[in-house]
Amino acid sequence: MNPASIPVMIFDDHCYLCSKFAAVVKMLSRNKFLIVGHYSDIGMKIKSQIFEKDYDSTNMFWFVTKYIAYGGRAAILPLIHGILTGSTNNFSQENHSPYVCDCKTPKAFFMRVKSLLSNSEKIYLKS
Secondary structure (H helix, E strand, O other): OOOOOOOEEEEOOOOHHHHHHHHHHHHHHOOOOEEEEOOOHHHHHHHHHHOOOOOOHHHOOEEEOOOEEEEEHHHHHHHHHHHHHOOOOOOOOOOOOOOOOOOOOHHHHHHHHHHHHHOEEEEEOOO
16 A cells, blocks of 8 residues: 555554544545554554654654645644545545553543644655
8 A cells, every 4th residue: 555645544543532533534534535543554554654663653643645744733634624625535444453541531531632732743755
């Protein structure tokens, strides 16, 4: 899979809240882009093509387009733009692994929101 062929959203598939966020994005996007987990086989493969070997990409969600990988806060507007303007693709979304962290509490929700708002990165991809 070439990460530049279609937009991809990468999220923490071991987190309950993040998986719920991904489910909402999946519903709103109607297959306009691929949604994969950080720890899934396809997610690991895509991340290995985008990020340097020692880079920890798991501290935020990512929205990857043809030329730029947007992380955290920087990914919000491109994600919304992708939902509103992207074209529908015919591919199946993967099933996500079971959650391994306990992030169903209100405290966990606020910590995830804080993390989303405080982490932001933009990586320009090689063509």
